[in-house]
Amino acid sequence: NAGVTQTPKFRILKIGQSMTLQCTQDMNHNYMYWYRQDPGMGLKLIYYSVGAGITDKGEVPNGYNVSRSTTEDFPLRLELAAPSQTSVYFCAISGEISPLHFGNGTRLTVT
Amino acid sequence: GESVGLHLPTLSVQEGDNSIINCAYSNSASDYFIWYKQESGKGPQFIIDIRSNMDKRQGQRVTVLLNKTVKHLSLQIAATQPGDSAVYFCAENRSGGGADGLTFGKGTHLIIQP
Numbered sequence: 721n722a723g724v725t726q727t728p729k730f731r732i733l734k735i736g737q738s739m740t741l742q743c744t745q746d747m748n749h750n751y752m753y754w755y756r757q758d759p760g761m762g763l764k765l766i767y768y769s770v771g772a773g774i775t776d777k778g779e780v781p782n783g784y785n786v787s788r789s790t791t792e793d794f795p796l797r798l799e800l801a802a803p804s805q806t807s808v809y810f811c812a813i814s815g816e817i818s819p820l821h822f823g824n825g826t827r828l829t830v831t
Numbered sequence: 832g833e834s835v836g837l838h839l840p841t842l843s844v845q846e847g848d849n850s851i852i853n854c855a856y857s858n859s860a861s862d863y864f865i866w867y868k869q870e871s872g873k874g875p876q877f878i879i880d881i882r883s884n885m886d887k888r889q890g891q892r893v894t895v896l897l898n899k900t901v902k903h904l905s906l907q908i909a910a911t912q913p914g915d916s917a918v919y920f921c922a923e924n925r926s927g928g929g930a931d932g933l934t935f936g937k938g939t940h941l942i943i944q945p
Contacts, residue, residue: 724874760840762920762935763875778931810874819865820933822874 722746724823726811732829733801741796741826743811749821751814752794753778754786756807757825763810769794801830843942850908852939854921857902861923866895866906869918869938878906878919908941916943 727742745752750771755763755778765778769788783805785797798805808827812820844850856864862883867875881888881895881904888895894907904921918938925932 760937762922762937764935765931765933768931776931812874819877819880820875821877824872824874 723821724811724813726809726823726826728826729824730827732831733798735801735803735830737801738797738799739801739828741798741809741811741828743794743796743823744792745794745813746792747813747821748791749813749815749818750791751816752788753812753814753820754784754794754796755810755812756780757810758807766796766809798828803830806830840937841940841942843944844911845944846911846913848911850906850911850915850941852906852908852919852941854904854906854936855902856904856921856923858923858925858934859899859902861925863924864895864897864904865922865924865933866893866904867920867922867935868915869920871917875920911941911943913943913945915941917941 725744753768754766757763764780766780766784767778767786769775772788772791775786775788788794806829808825810825811823814820865880866878868878869875879890879893879895881897886897892909896905908915918940920935920938922933922935
């Protein structure tokens with residue numbers, strides 16, 4: 721039971737490139753989230769999903785897209801990478817009344 | 832601005848001493864609070880939570896205190912060990928908040944001195 725699996729662990733992108741950050745869960749939770757964490761800052765919500773086929777914007781959605789075609793997967797897409805998107809990205813899951821359970825993150829650098 | 836914040840960015844304690852990490856929140860409608868621990872290179876890990884109808888909750892070596900009058904939350908770690916070195920975040924969920932209702936503070940870095 722791995723919980724939340726994020727891939728890749730590290731990635732360097734050039735400005736304007738695109739990539740997809742993968743997030744997979746094996747706990748059958750409905751709620752999934754994408755956060756970014758900048759140095760010395762708390763976590764900011766990018767997008768979230770309350771179930772397959774449903775996604776909503778969080779606090780900082782600009783420059784990102786998501787999809788939720790299955791309960792297990794919640795990929796985060798960057799279409800045109802910018803230096804401001806250099807960050808550590810965390811995927812999290814939760815049940816209806818349970819706290820968030822986080823993956824170990826993807827460290828992204830855009831140069 | 833942020834509705835949840837930490838009083839100190841860094842806290843240094845001697846191994847074996849008790850640690851107290853503080854958090855202030857500004858949203859009086861928040862009814863659920865959580866403490867997370869984040870070790871270097873890892874995702875945040877749930878430690879303990881408390882609902883607004885309680886003022887104290889205890890776990891293994893950890894206690895969370897909630898003072899709604901002054902909107903203050905604290906995490907107490909008893910007999911601090913080297914493995915407690917990490918950044919600790921408080922988070923609040925506003926009353927009736929949906930899946931997007933969680934707000935995180937900036938974190939306090941707990942350093943354990945041998």
